[in-house]
Amino acid sequence: MTGNTIQLDNNGNLKHFLTTEGLSQSLLQKILDHAESFATVGDRPVKKVPLLRGKTIANLFFEPSTRTRTTFELAAKRLSADILNLNISTSATSKGESLSDTLQTLEAMHCDMFVVRHANSGAAHYIATQVAPHISVINAGDGRHAHPTQAMLDMFTIRRHKKEFENLRVAIVGDVLHSRVARSEIHALNTLGVLETRIVAPHTLIPKEVESLGVHVHHDMDEGLEGVDVVMMLRLQRERMRGALLPSEFEYFQRYGLTGKRLEKAKPDAIVMHPGPINRGVEIDSSVADSERSVILQQVSHGIAVRMAVMAMTMGRSGDDMEENE
Amino acid sequence: MSEQINIDELLTEMASSIKEHTGRSGHEDPLMIGIKRGGAWIAKQLHEQLGYSDPLGELNIAFYRDDFSTLGMHPEVSPSQLPVDIKNRHIILVDDVLYTGRTIRAAMNEIFDYGRPKSISLAVLIDRSGRELPIQADIIGKTIILNEGEHAKLSGPEPLALEIKQTG
Numbered sequence: 290m291t292g293n294t295i296q297l298d299n300n301g302n303l304k305h306f307l308t309t310e311g312l313s314q315s316l317l318q319k320i321l322d323h324a325e326s327f328a329t330v331g332d333r334p335v336k337k338v339p340l341l342r343g344k345t346i347a348n349l350f351f352e353p354s355t356r357t358r359t360t361f362e363l364a365a366k367r368l369s370a371d372i373l374n375l376n377i378s379t380s381a382t383s384k385g386e387s388l389s390d391t392l393q394t395l396e397a398m399h400c401d402m403f404v405v406r407h408a409n410s411g412a413a414h415y416i417a418t419q420v421a422p423h424i425s426v427i428n429a430g431d432g433r434h435a436h437p438t439q440a441m442l443d444m445f446t447i448r449r450h451k452k453e454f455e456n457l458r459v460a461i462v463g464d465v466l467h468s469r470v471a472r473s474e475i476h477a478l479n480t481l482g483v484l485e486t487r488i489v490a491p492h493t494l495i496p497k498e499v500e501s502l503g504v505h506v507h508h509d510m511d512e513g514l515e516g517v518d519v520v521m522m523l524r525l526q527r528e529r530m531r532g533a534l535l536p537s538e539f540e541y542f543q544r545y546g547l548t549g550k551r552l553e554k555a556k557p558d559a560i561v562m563h564p565g566p567i568n569r570g571v572e573i574d575s576s577v578a579d580s581e582r583s584v585i586l587q588q589v590s591h592g593i594a595v596r597m598a599v600m601a602m603t604m605g606r607s608g609d610d611m612e613e614n615e
Numbered sequence: 616m617s618e619q620i621n622i623d624e625l626l627t628e629m630a631s632s633i634k635e636h637t638g639r640s641g642h643e644d645p646l647m648i649g650i651k652r653g654g655a656w657i658a659k660q661l662h663e664q665l666g667y668s669d670p671l672g673e674l675n676i677a678f679y680r681d682d683f684s685t686l687g688m689h690p691e692v693s694p695s696q697l698p699v700d701i702k703n704r705h706i707i708l709v710d711d712v713l714y715t716g717r718t719i720r721a722a723m724n725e726i727f728d729y730g731r732p733k734s735i736s737l738a739v740l741i742d743r744s745g746r747e748l749p750i751q752a753d754i755i756g757k758t759i760i761l762n763e764g765e766h767a768k769l770s771g772p773e774p775l776a777l778e779i780k781q782t783g
Contacts, residue, residue, distance in 0.1 A: 302687065319692075322692040323688060323692055325692065325694065326675065326677070326678075326692050326693070326694040327678075328694070329694040329695065329696075330678075333728060333729055334728070334729060334730055335727075335728035335729070337728070338678035338679065338725075338728070339678070339679060339724070340678050340679075340683055601688055602687075602688055605683045605684060605686075605687040605688050606687045
């Protein structure tokens with residue numbers, strides 16, 4: 290079963306959101322359009338709309354996370370849903386409960402949506418195949434595979450600053466090997482039709498299959514940043530590195546750290562993005578992270594709007610009744 | 616039904632009714648808000664004719680609809696825009712067709728999430744039969760009786776035209 294047959298219902302509406310791969314350009318644009326409407330909710334005196342009133346959403350985090358979990362939580366609350374935060378790593382599974390037992394327990398509590406983060410690639414997809422038909426699953430990061438809401442909030446941030454995708458050159462810099470964010474970004478950028486996507490990283494941090502995704506690979510950072518409109522930095526995922534992939538953080542920063550001087554290679558109006566949390570002085574210089582070119586904090590606020598859009602789209606699908614009667 | 620409805624004429628009448636209504640109630644300097652999309656088109660015309668100084672507000676009630684769980688996300692995505700603080704203001708809410716009353720309920724719910732207005736009056740171009748909630752308009756362009764399968768639909772914004780359709 291491919292990602293798409295499970296992500297969409299019979300009417301082509303988003304049922305689960307597991308990966309950006311294989312979704313149409315119009316669907317990705319629709320997510321961004323809806324996010325644009327939801328973005329205004331945060332500016333109002335009452336930062337809440339009643340769309341998902343009475344729905345229950347469970348944040349299933351098998352892997353720790355602060356920013357993703359909190360923005361999903363805020364998104365759910367702004368849609369008036371009730372949300373449960375479950376840090377599974379520290380609860381049931383440590384007592385020996387199996388994943389399917391955990392899921393059945395939560396279904397018995399009448400949850401309507403699972404937001405899943407897991408260290409294994411394909412975990413959210415597996416859960417989506419196991420749950421009752423009325424339940425939607427959103428992937429909040431699975432292993433090295435995908436982090437689709439992060440990719441979409443990055444697309445939202447790019448669209449806000451650059452309006453159109455067609456003429457953009459985008460550089461994704463850093464630890465692509467361990468990055469589920471990079472994979473989801475590449476698929477989304479391809480579908481949205483950017484002019485060029487570049488990967489800038491040392492040999493050891495680039496996955497083998499990456500060129501088949503239609504990206505240009507650069508090992509020299511100055512070359513890679515030449516004339517780009519968007520610089521997307523990645524976090525060096527030291528916790529996932531086993532073995533000698535890197536000489537030292539100092540040396541990494543010397544070659545791949547984003548400094549003000551390096552940024553001069555990019556277009557004068559280029560924006561700097563980072564999915565966070567940032568390692569200052571490892572992949573990005575503090576002065577760049579805090580500069581006017583940096584849109585890192587906007588990415589966080591946009592994450593709430595994009596997650597609201599995806600939650601609303603998966604939970605409210607037209608023609609749902611018909612499908613259930615079939 | 617082939618009855619011709621002159622919308623420009625109705626709008627002129629509505630504008631003077633609104634003036635009379637606000638004058639009578641002592642609601643000086645009201646704030647006008649149109650419901651997207653048809654209501655906002657009507658409101659734009661009325662707002663120009665009445666020469667209000669405050670900018671026109673526009674509501675997208677998609678997030679407040681009561682049929683979300685069966686119909687899903689509404690395709691209308693342009694966000695609500697209320698450029699002026701509505702707290703303690705007299706509001707004239709404008710829609711194109713008043714039918715079940717559910718849209719107006721949703722719009723009022725949304726308005727209260729922006730603040731507590733002093734009052735809300737409702738102006739509609741067409742008041743048609745089929746109310747499902749206790750909601751009435753204060754200013755009506757034209758009242759028409761339609762059966763359940765018939766729909767009054769405004770197209771626009773240029774030109775504005777009303778069409779009565781049979782739906783199966």
